[in-house]
Amino acid sequence: MDYGVREPARFGQTQLLDGRFLGWAEWGPADGTPVLLCPGAATSRRLGFGGGVTDAAGIRLISVDRPGLGASDPAPGRTLTNWATDIRHLIQEQALRAPSAVGFSQGAPFALSLAANGLVNAVAVVSGSDELAHPRFTHALAPQVRDIVNAIAADPNAAEESFAGFGSADAVWELIITTCPEADRTVYTDPIFQRSFRRAMDEAFSQGPAGYARDTVLAMGRWPFDPADIAVPVDLWYGEQDISPVHSPDLGESLTQMLPAATRHLLPAAGSLLWTHSETILRALLAHAR
Known part of the structure; x- marks a missing residue:
């Protein structure tokens, strides 16, 4: 089955004001409607989605490596607010007019941070x-x-060191494969998809595990x-x-109630919606953008 993974059409790096570089990859037309992708845990800019949709829909999908992962320079001690500052500069440098954002899995709080800081006009979580x-x-x-959440609250630095000790492409892959439902395992073990996914994971850990560890603490x-301050549409x-025990425990029900302009879509499927329902997700986002 075609799960929409394609090699990026373009790669690039943008230099930030402090001298660091932010790495990104793109699919779709260079003059298309911009959509920023915040990837899931332990992956990199190389893994996009909707490969059969972006060109036809006129979407410029831009996947950005968070600091310390893939082609983005580290930023020790970074926060979700720092991430928004980095993306603000990227938007300006790339002249991205009225971008939207997609946050997949652990990328969700990073995408919502962009909305909270007024940088995007719609979000798909x-x-x-x-x-x-x-609470x-x-x-x-x-x-x-709960133990992990409590450990981060008690001593975030020690928790981050612990995540770094665990973090590797092989360890995270094993965790995904052994804990996901059978429907997701069918996607992840598809030969073409698995090759793309593992390549993106290897790239994510090319600088070591620190970027993954910091991401986990922040997420x-x-x-x-406050999600209540996000005024733009959120699907x-x-x-x-x-x-997944680290996705939303109530599948987004309470978060939907907190967001002023949210719509919850609950589908009779598993957690790999980004690749199995990419056209539906992107066209709904595009409707908000236009």
């Missing part, structure tokens, strides 16, 4: 991580996830913005079979 450290999930987390700690896409 796909099988997204929620604010697991929020609304006190009694809803799996025990091992699983308290967010530095939340979840599959009813999504059993």
Whole structure:
């Protein structure tokens, strides 16, 4: 089956004001409607989605490596707010007019941070991580996830060191394959998709595990913005079979209630919606953008 993974049409790096470089990759027409992709955990700019859709829909999909992953220089101690500052500069340098954003899995808080800082006009959260450290999930987390959330709250630096000790492309791949539902495993083990996914993971860890470790602390700690302040449209896409303990425990239900302009789409599927429902997700986002 074609899951829409394609080699990027263009690669690039943008220099930030502090001298660091931010790496990115693009699909679709260079003058298309810009959509910023915040990838999931432990992957890089190389893994896009909707390869059969972007050209036909006139979408310029831009996947950006977060600091310390892939082609983006490290930024020790970075925050979700720092991420928004980096992307603000990228938007200016690339002359991206009225971009939207997609946040997949652990990329969700990074995409929502862009909306909270007024940088995008719509967001699609796909099988997204929620604010697991929020009190609304006190009694809803799996025990091992609660332990991680508590460890980050107690000593974020020690937690980050622990994640770095675990983090590698092989370790994260094994975690994904052993914990995902069968429907997702069918996607991830497809020979063409697996090759693309593993290549993106290898690139993500090319500088070591520090970028992955920092991402995990930021995504699983308290967010530095209030979702209630996000005024732009947000589509939340979840599959009813999504059993990931680090996605939203209620499949986006409470987050939808917190966001002023949110629509929740609950599909009879698993968590690999980004690749199995890419056209539906992108065309809904495009409708907001236009």
